[in-house]
Amino acid sequence: MNVRRRLISGAAAVAATALGLGALTACSGAAAAGGRSDGKLDVVASFYPLQYLAEEIGGTHVNVTNLTEPGQEPHDLEISARQTARLQDADAVLYIKNLQPAVDDAVVQAEVKNKIDAASLTKLEKHGTEVGGHAAAHDHGEDEEGGATDPHVWLDPVRFAEVAEGVAAAFEKADPKHSADYAKNMAALRSRFVALNTDFENGLARTRTKTFITTHAAFGYLAERYGLTEEAISGLDPESEPSGNRIKGLESMAKADGVTTVFYETLVSDRTARTIAGDTGLRTDVLDPLEGITDKSRGSDYMQVMESNLKALQKALGAE
Incomplete structure (x- = not known):
C-alpha cells in the first residue's frame, strides 16, 4: 500500500534549523x-x-x-x-x-x-515494520517508541x-x-x-503500474513524492538478508500488480534481484540510490543519475 506522509516544512524553517546548529x-x-x-x-x-x-x-x-x-x-x-x-x-x-x-x-x-x-x-x-509496502528489516535510529x-x-x-x-x-x-x-x-x-x-512529476504522472521492486528500501521518500509504491527485497540496510517468505511474497505481488522489473544497484550484489527476476520472468535494471559515483554510474553527478533513474522508472512502470 502507499503511505502518505506529512508534508515537510518550508525553506525558511530549514534555514532557521540550520542556524540553530x-x-x-x-x-x-x-x-x-x-x-x-x-x-x-x-x-x-x-x-x-x-x-x-x-x-x-x-x-x-x-x-x-x-x-x-x-x-x-x-x-x-x-x-x-x-x-x-x-x-x-x-x-x-x-x-x-x-x-x-x-x-x-x-x-x-x-x-x-x-x-x-x-x-x-x-x-x-520513522519506519515501522512496513512502510510504503516494503519491509524495514534494518533499523536506523530506532527510538524507544519503536520504528x-x-x-x-x-x-x-x-x-x-x-x-x-x-x-x-x-x-x-x-x-x-x-x-x-x-x-x-x-x-x-x-x-x-x-x-x-x-x-519526475510529469514523467511519472501516468504509468501502467505504480509498484516497483528494489534490492533495499532506499526509495521510500521518492515513491511517496510521486505516488508510487516501493517493494524492497531487503530493509533499509542493503546488506540485510530477506526471509524466504518475503521473497515468495514479492514473487506473488509482482504477478498480481503487473511488475516488469526488479531493480538492483551498483554498489551491492545483484544476486537476489536476479534470482527473483529469473523465477518470475522479470527484467532487471539499475535504480541507483546515489550513495556514490563510479564508472558504472549512469551519469557523472547527482542530477544526471537522478534523470537516469527517472528513465529507468518510466520504462519499468510503463509510463505514457
Missing part, C-alpha cells in the same frame, strides 16, 4: 583549518550526496573532502586514523546522523566547530532541496565574506532541483 565561525587566511593558507572553508562530507551539495553551494570558496571512497558502500564505512585527523582539522562536517555509525562516532569525538547534521534540515520519517528513521532523504528532490537550503545558510554564517556567492550558488541549485522535481 550552533555558532559557526569563518576561517580566514593563515588561520584556515588544518594549517591551510588559502582562506577556503574546509568541509568534510560523509558521503557523495553531501559532497555534491557542499561543492555546488560552496563553489570556489570551499575545499571538500569525502570520507567515503568512490565504489565504497557508505553504510559499511570504517574511518581510518588519517580520516579522523582530517575530520578533527576541518571547519565543518556535513553528515546524516544514523546513516553511517562510524561517522556518527567520529563526529561526537571530533572537536570540529560546525557539525551539520543534514537529517535535522528536513523532516525524516526506524529512514535516512535516504537525498532521493526525494524536494526534501533534498530543503537540506541544501540549510547547508547554504550554514555556509553563509560560517563565511560571511562570501555569503553573497553562497546565496547565488544556492539559487542556481534550487532551480535545478525545481526542474528535476518537475521532470
Whole structure:
C-alpha cells in the first residue's frame, strides 16, 4: 500500500534549523583549518550526496573532502586514523546522523566547530515494520517508541532541496565574506532541483503500474513524492538478508500488480534481484540510490543519475 506522509516544512524553517546548529565561525587566511593558507572553508562530507551539495553551494570558496571512497558502500564505512585527523582539522562536517555509525562516532569525538547534521534540515520519517509496502528489516535510529528513521532523504528532490537550503545558510554564517556567492550558488541549485522535481512529476504522472521492486528500501521518500509504491527485497540496510517468505511474497505481488522489473544497484550484489527476476520472468535494471559515483554510474553527478533513474522508472512502470 502507499503511505502518505506529512508534508515537510518550508525553506525558511530549514534555514532557521540550520542556524540553530550552533555558532559557526569563518576561517580566514593563515588561520584556515588544518594549517591551510588559502582562506577556503574546509568541509568534510560523509558521503557523495553531501559532497555534491557542499561543492555546488560552496563553489570556489570551499575545499571538500569525502570520507567515503568512490565504489565504497557508505553504510559499511570504517574511518581510518588519517580520516579522523582530517575530520578533527576541518571547519565543518556535513553528515546524516544514523546513516553511517562510524561517522556518527567520529563526529561526537571530533572537536570540529560546525557539525551539520543534514537529517535535522528536513523532516525524516520513522519506519515501522512496513512502510510504503516494503519491509524495514534494518533499523536506523530506532527510538524507544519503536520504528526506524529512514535516512535516504537525498532521493526525494524536494526534501533534498530543503537540506541544501540549510547547508547554504550554514555556509553563509560560517563565511560571511562570501555569503553573497553562497546565496547565488544556492539559487542556481534550487532551480535545478525545481526542474528535476518537475521532470519526475510529469514523467511519472501516468504509468501502467505504480509498484516497483528494489534490492533495499532506499526509495521510500521518492515513491511517496510521486505516488508510487516501493517493494524492497531487503530493509533499509542493503546488506540485510530477506526471509524466504518475503521473497515468495514479492514473487506473488509482482504477478498480481503487473511488475516488469526488479531493480538492483551498483554498489551491492545483484544476486537476489536476479534470482527473483529469473523465477518470475522479470527484467532487471539499475535504480541507483546515489550513495556514490563510479564508472558504472549512469551519469557523472547527482542530477544526471537522478534523470537516469527517472528513465529507468518510466520504462519499468510503463509510463505514457
